[in-house]
Amino acid sequence: MNNRESTQVMRCWAVVAAVAAAVSGAVGGWAYAGAGAGTADILRDLAVGWAYAGAGLAAWWRRPANATGPLMTAVGVTWFLGNLQGTTVPALFAAGAWWEGLNVAVLAHLVLAYPDGRTDSPAARRLVLMSYGLVASGGLLRTLAFDPAARPDGSYLTCRDCGPNPLFVPALGDLFPAVDAGYRAAGWAISLAVVAVVVRRWRRASVARRRALLPAWLAVLVATSFLLWDVLVVLVPAGQPVEGAVGALSDVAQTAVPLAFLAGLLRMRLQRAEVGGLVMEVGGAPDPGRLREALVPVLGDPGLRLGVWRPEEGAYVDAAGEPVEEAAAGSTRIDAAGGTPLALLRHDPAVAEDAELLGSAVAALRLALENVWLQAEARAAGARVVQAADSERRRLERDLHDGAQARLVFALMALRRVEKGLADHPDEELRRSVGEVEHSLRLAVEELRGLAHGIHPAVLTREGLASALRELAGRAELPVVVAAEDRRFAPHVEATAYFTVSEALANAAKHARARAVSVSARHRDGRLVVEAVDDGVGGARHDHRGGGLRGLADRVSAVGGVLTVHSPPGEGTRVVAELPCE
Template sequence: MKGFDTVAARLGPVLALAAVLAAAAGTAGAVGYARAGGSAADVARDLAVGWAYAGAGLVAWWRRPANRTGLLMVAEGITWFLGNLQGTNVPALFAVGAWWEALNMAVLVHLVLTFPDGRAASATGRRLIGFGYGLVAVGGLLRTLTYDPALASEATYLDCRDCGPNPLLVPDATGLFPYVDGVYRGLGWAISIVMVVAIVRRWRRASVARRRALLPAWIAISITMAFAAWDVLLLALPDLSGLGEDAILLASDLAQAAVPLAFLAGLLRMQLQRAEVSGLVIEVGAEPTPARMRAMLARVLGDATVRLGLWQEEQSAYVDEGGRRLKADGPGVTRVDSSRGTPLAVLRHDPALAEDPELLEAVGASLRLGLENAWLRTEAREVTSRIVRAADTERQRLERDLHDGAQTRLVFALMTLRRVAKGVADHPDASVRDSVAEVEHSLRLALEELRGIAHGIHPAVLTREGLGPALTALAEQAALPVVVAAEPGRFDPVVESTAYFTVCETLANAAKHARAKAVSISARRHGDTLVVETVDDGIGGADTALGSGLRGLADRLAAVDGVLQVHSPAGGGTRIRAELPCG
């Protein structure tokens, strides 16, 4: 937005000057048209067409300063009035009007052949544009040198019996005017026909998206050619001039006034198409699958044939959603590299889209952002998953060390103390017997506490027998009645430990906060997902946003791509559902 504001500020004086020129040209043209016999309605319609081109062009130029289409539309609006200058009584202005009368048609050819990006797409188009301007410059001059308005009053659309004088007239050459004028008009028609052929060929090669962009050009051609054909028909059959001529002229002018609006609508539609790109990352979502990305790109680009290939390091190639390799060269190919310059993706699209490099650049930037964000999220999940697995492995190691080390030593010490107790059973000193008994009691308490710590770190039954027996053992130790329904089977150790400690947390919450009287636990496989549910009959009202325990559970599950769902209406108990991938 800042760059756009800077460009707009720099263009301000230029646009203002263009607006002043359009206003001046329209005013001078209106005066000349009125003086040459044009009615108030004729002048109003003429101003509407010329100023519609100029106004729409100024908006297009302002909104898309790098595109020449707006400049050409402004030029069309200004040159539209040049022919009217023949109606003034200023000889120099008459000469300008007579010479450059058809300049607006050459500009229109330029506009149509270069729409929508303001650049000619082929050498034929460039030659045709150059020939059109050359015809007006050279042919218009030759025609003006032989044109005496008093002798050839029907040579222009104006009532020019009183026009002039023509300061460029060569009196001895007036007899050549019909021939020069005929050749001039014939070449103009030839340009029009070649232009139509070029546009038809361009249309046939274009994609659906490109055809939508070219539609305003087709509207302009259709309207211009239709009314030009009517003018030719009137010249051939003058008796038809009274058949609804006023209505046809009105329709012609109104239709031509709508043409620049159609061009402007086409340009703004393309700008809105670029605006859609900004929402591409959001719409694709946090998990941008190749199929979803391709569908989104097809919609944004307006090209149903678009294919997306993602870089696969193992294959050293771009691979599409169907596993097929895509080449990264040739026409209609846009490569997207990562911010580090490494291969990321490739787009194969309609080659016509290359005529809109700004759109492709915006799409590439959005695609890069979406893919790199997805890659970062995947990397973060993998790192977190490795941390969780490492922590779980460390818990199991600690449990084994406690069981095989400290617990075993305490058991041996307790066995030894029992033998000592038997030996001092008949000892006459009661304090000795009491001391031995006290030490034995302390050892038993220490052993029980150590077993509890080891079980809390990682229960041995979970490692040996799996999730179902571990949940059953947990239920037996719970402070309230618990019913367990667990399908038999083993899962990945991290999945089992995550599910187990999720149930531990939910049981603790049920006992401490929910004031539940009973709890049910279920664990079952559903396809490639392990579903563990804990349901209590407590007071409800649990909220993951308020409880650090539930937030911790959600984070732990997310680390292994799991999902936590909590349903806890006030007074309706609490259902906590954990889903963990186990495929």
């Protein structure tokens, strides 16, 4: 069964549980009325039970995989079981007397399992089993000794006409006070143990986990307050008016508990949704410092440390350059899909208690870091392609210069000697033919020299970018002013800068109808900034598909640079390439 089918099944059970809650509330209200309860008492009772059921169903529907919703719903359904002692139907009376405390056991289970829907320690699991075991066995023993006719105040309903109890064993009737006291004492002991477990979880929890546990604390506080009142009533009876007022206050307070549970679950859902926006928050090139700042409020751990894997160092390093090492507890490694190390989270061990939240944060981090890693790999691959292309350009330029061009020049020189020797030759047609061949060879040499220069200018390799730009300006079709620093850069950086200016000059002459262009190349903050500004008609776009500027932008991006084109219509064009050079 896949996740979608499992979710549908769980929601079908939620519908069944909703029907059960409605039926149990209706029957419980009817039985409560039979015990003499007034309308206000019945409404308060229905409010508590249906508040648990409604909040549980809402949580169940929103988060089907989390058992918190079903547990809250179960508290609401079982809340009305004790009211069955207000009926004159023997079987219903016995069921109500036996399972009167089941809702308290389910509530203890809910408190110990909140917010993940599962108990996270052996002590918590033992307490859950003890709670259900006490109701099943202790509740049965108490019912066997309970005679409603002899002890009409044996339950919270105080009903003289209710029953009879078909499970009553007369021989055990005299033992009812002792059995009832023992049953209550065991319940108090388990309740105090639940409080102790919750306190321990709170002390060990992270800040975010403590916020998540607040509804459980509210439930424990309310339950403990009225448990202590129950003890006082047993030891020192306070009278019906006081007990009734406290009962009404108890109902009102307990109505707020399931709403607090639901609000806590929904808030956790929003908190996990914040993790989903982590990648967008830190941007396309997140650094460890920004990632950590974004994670701290989500995970609620001010002491959180994040180390990003540095292959050259073979270690995880934080934003300050300090190594981050794994710990026996409280560290989570983040690897790429192929197993490549990406990062290491050092956190409070309590953060791992919320496995769903931590898993969401790790997934978001993995996505962000993989994105950066892939971008870096793509840039490195692009730079290698550009470097290989420039190397091939230089090789072709050398081959043309040292091969075909040299042979043509040699042939031209030989032809000129022939032409000189034929100066006095009587055949004028032959002298004219030799002159035509010499002219064609000279044109071929010039074209070949231009072709070689277009593939890769030799001056760029010999003397650097500044000299190459000045030579390029001298061959331009319009006036060009060059201001360039006389320093060398990596060959692929110089080539990219050169062809950026070459493309800008070509566009200025062919399309912009410019009268002049200014070119600058300067080193600034670890980047070579190359700028070409013309006074043409503007309107150039580097995002135009198939255009020269589009290809230029791709080339600049391949070496990790950025190309910016500012070309408002009628105001000229400004082309700026920023290239990393360190």
